[in-house]
Amino acid sequence: MSTLIGVDLGGTNIRAAVATGTYTHAAPTHSATPGQDGPAAVVEAIARCVAEAAGGRQVDGLAIGIPGPLDPRRGIVYAAPQLRGWDNFEAASALRSRIGCEVVIHNDANLAGYAEWVAGAGRGTTDFIFITASTGVGGALIISGDLYAGKSGTAGEIGHMPLSPDQPPCGEGHPGCLEGTASGTAIARSARRAVEAGEFTSLSELAPDAIDGRAVQDAAHAGDEVALRIFTTAARSLGRAVGGLINLFSPEAIAIGGGLINAGELLFGPLRAAVGEMAFAVPAEQCRIVEAELGTDAGLVGAVAWAVKSFGQSSPAGNG
C-alpha cells in the first residue's frame, strides 16, 4: 500500500494531499509559501506540509505543480517569478533529498489542465486544450492522449501567443501577446487608463489600486459601458486565440478556467463570436468550448493525478 502525494505550490500558499484514487485526494494540508526567503525555506515548508498530509506514513512518491517554466524530465525550474532564487533551481532533487522519496515536478497550469482532462471538462477526450485566465493567462495541451511538454518542457504557454503587435505588452514584455490583453492584470490596467483619461465610468469612484479584474467584471455586469468594452476586448482576444488553437490542433474540447470565467456570458458571448472570426468551420464544429469544472482545486487534483500516473496506482483506491 503506497502513499502518493500531490502538492500545489503557489506564490502565497502550499497545499498537499494524499492520493486516494487516480485523481481523488484526502483533505489537503496548507502552509504559507515563504517565497521571498529562497529555495531552501520553500523546500522546508513543502516538506513539513507533506509530512503533515502523510500523517506519519512513509511517502512513496510525490508530484508537485510549480508556478513557472520548468523541465519536468530533468526536474529543473527555469524561473518562478513569485519565488525568489528559483532560477535554474534543481527542485526535484532538492525535494527528493529533503523528503526521501521519488519526486516529479511540472508546471502548475499544465497540471491544472491535466486535472481537467482526467477529472473535469476534458474527460473522455484524446485531444484537449486548457486555458486558465486570471491574473495571468496559462494553459496546457493534451495531444494524442498525453500532456505535451515539448523539447524544453515548457510547452503550453498559451498566454504568450502573439495576437496583435499594437496591443499592450504582458509582464514579460511581449508586445501584443494574449496575456497583455486578456489577463485580469491587463483588464485592470486598461480600466485604470480609462479612468485616468477621464472616461465616464463607475470605476472612477474606486481608488486606482482597488481597480482589479474583478471590479471591472462587476462594473460590466452592472452595465458600465467602459467596463463592458474592456471586458469584451479581452474576451474577443481570448476567442481569437481559441480560434487559432482550433486551427492548429483541432482538439475535441477547449476548456476555459480561471477567475475570468465568473463573468459567464460576458466572457463566453464575445469569446465564441471571435472564435468564428478565426477558426476553420470543420474543426470548429467538432470542438466543444466549455467552462473548466474543477475551479481552484484543479492544481492539486492535477498534482495528485500526476503522482499516481508517475508512481503507480495508489491504494486503497477505488473512488478515482
Ligand SMILES: [Zn+2]
Ligand atoms: Zn507575453
